[in-house]
Amino acid sequence: MNQVNNQEHNYWPSVGLAGAVFGMLLFVISLFGSYAAINSEPTGSYFSPYQIIWTLACFVGAFGGLFAVWHYVQHEGQGGVTLGKGALIGFFAGAAVTIVNVLLSEVWQGIDPEMNERLVESTIRNLEEMDLPGDQKQMMIDSAAEGMREDQNIFAQIFWSVPMYGILNLLTGMIGAKSFSSREPEDTVE
Amino acid sequence: MKLLKPKLYSLILVLILAVVVTALGGGVFNQQLVWVEQWQHRLFRGLCHQIPDRSFWINGQPMAVCSRCAGIYGGFAIGWVFLGIVLYVKKRMAIPFKRIILLTIGINLLDFVGNMLGLWENTLASRFGLGLSIGLSAALLFAENKS
Numbered sequence: 001m002n003q004v005n006n007q008e009h010n011y012w013p014s015v016g017l018a019g020a021v022f023g024m025l026l027f028v029i030s031l032f033g034s035y036a037a038i039n040s041e042p043t044g045s046y047f048s049p050y051q052i053i054w055t056l057a058c059f060v061g062a063f064g065g066l067f068a069v070w071h072y073v074q075h076e077g078q079g080g081v082t083l084g085k086g087a088l089i090g091f092f093a094g095a096a097v098t099i100v101n102v103l104l105s106e107v108w109q110g111i112d113p114e115m116n117e118r119l120v121e122s123t124i125r126n127l128e129e130m131d132l133p134g135d136q137k138q139m140m141i142d143s144a145a146e147g148m149r150e151d152q153n154i155f156a157q158i159f160w161s162v163p164m165y166g167i168l169n170l171l172t173g174m175i176g177a178k179s180f181s182s183r184e185p186e187d188t189v190e
Numbered sequence: 191m192k193l194l195k196p197k198l199y200s201l202i203l204v205l206i207l208a209v210v211v212t213a214l215g216g217g218v219f220n221q222q223l224v225w226v227e228q229w230q231h232r233l234f235r236g237l238c239h240q241i242p243d244r245s246f247w248i249n250g251q252p253m254a255v256c257s258r259c260a261g262i263y264g265g266f267a268i269g270w271v272f273l274g275i276v277l278y279v280k281k282r283m284a285i286p287f288k289r290i291i292l293l294t295i296g297i298n299l300l301d302f303v304g305n306m307l308g309l310w311e312n313t314l315a316s317r318f319g320l321g322l323s324i325g326l327s328a329a330l331l332f333a334e335n336k337s
Contacts, residue, residue, distance in 0.1 A: 030236075055256075055302075058237040083332075084198050143224040147232070161236050167205050168237070171266070171328070174202070178331055179288055 009076035011068070011089045018068035019096025022061055026097060027104040029057040038118045042125040064097040065090025065169030069176030080181035083174050090173015094165040102157045120148045199274060206267045213263050217251035230254035246314060257314040258298070258321040265325020276333050287331040294323040 033053035069086045081089070108115065127141045150156055211218075216228040225231060231240060234254045242252040246260060253260055298320050305312045312320075 055239050058259075061237070084195065087198070087202075140224055140226070143227045147227045151232075151235075160232050164209075164233050164237055167209060170205070171202070175291075175328060175331060178334075 009072070011072045011076065011085070011092075014068045014072040014075070015089060015092045015096050017071055018064040018093040019100045022064035022067065022093075023097045023100025024104065026057050026061045026101045027108075029053060029060060030101070030105075031108065033057065034115065034119055038115070038122045040122070042122075042129040061094075061097050061101075061165055062168040062172055064093040064165075065171070065173030066176040066179075068093035068169075069173050070180050073176075073180045081177045083177050086173045086175075086177025087170045088173070090176065091166045091170040093173065094167070094169030095162050097169065098158060098161040098165045102154055102161070105157070106154055116148075116152050120145055123148065199270075203270055203274070206263070206270055210263050210267050213253060213255045213260055214248060215251055215254040217248035217253070220249060221251075225251045228254070234259075244314070244317070246318075256317070258317040261318040261321025261323075262325040265322035265327075266329045267325070268322075269326040269329025273329055273333055276330075285330075285334060287327050287334040290327040291324065291331060294320070294327050298324060 036053060065086075068089050069081060072089055073081055123144055124141055127137060127144060130137055130140070151160070212230050212233060215230045216223065216225055221228055231254045234240065238255045238259045240252070240254065241256060244256045244258075245252040246257055247253070255263070301312055301316070301320055304310050
């Protein structure tokens with residue numbers, strides 16, 4: 001029975017590259033969506049139509065694991081990688097994507113320090129147009145503003161983003177192990 | 191025939207079920223906090239647009255993800271459970287799930303672009319169904335016989 005070569009090859013370069021590439025893509029798409037939301041007219045909804053753009057960010061961010069495993073197989077894995085290692089590489093790639101995105105956001109804060117506050121104000125303008133009772137509207141405004149300002153903390157961003165990006169990329173990492181191995185990753189079937 | 195690595199299968203099963211339960215949002219647990227600030231919404235904030243009009247509602251609150259994402263996560267969970275059964279009773283299936291995944295992703299992208307351009311209007315159910323197709327085929331990829 002064929003066995004996938006499980007010698008310990010270094011997967012960190014693949015994780016780092018996936019984090020850099022997909023983290024940067026995620027940052028650029030999110031930045032575009034943020035400025036589009038800031039410059040849009042109030043809609044009477046908490047959500048701007050431009051949030052659809054952030055769907056693309058998710059789509060991009062979730063494939064870091066797949067890319068990391070592909071890179072690992074091409075350069076280190078000698079034709080194959082087990083599903084378990086694919087999952088591990090994927091999870092680390094997801095964490096790396098998140099960290100790169102957060103760090104780039106922090107750098108952008110230095111370039112445009114008022115962007116986040118303008119985004120909060122844009123959200124508040126949208127909420128003020130909503131057709132809701134006064135006290136309920138004010139509660140939503142206060143909650144949204146507080147939440148958005150709390151999320152600007154670098155540790156909060158990492159805390160809330162790493163679990164889901166990690167899990168998604170863990171799954172796409174496993175898909176990558178299954179797809180890019182030239183031999184069957186004999187991890188699931190005897 | 192049995193699962194060689196039951197721990198890996200079980201870990202993925204637990205993770206995807208946790209994702210699905212989280213994606214259901216605070217309505218299932220009757221949480222009182224404004225839904226936009228519930229922990230479920232905050233976890234998925236970077237992953238989904240979470241627009242309420244494009245999400246299912248449970249108990250008066252929108253899910254933490256849109257209907258398409260709900261389909262993807264739900265489909266993967268269903269597929270993963272089905273995968274365990276399939277691999278337990280027989281060898282891998284000679285079905286090209288890799289091509290099926292690419293096809294379902296392509297159809298979803300087409301649906302997204304067509305709706306954005308105003309060519310057609312998709313619905314909660316159609317987006318859920320298309321998302322389900324991605325999730326199911328992604329999970330069942332692991333049942334594909336490479337040879």
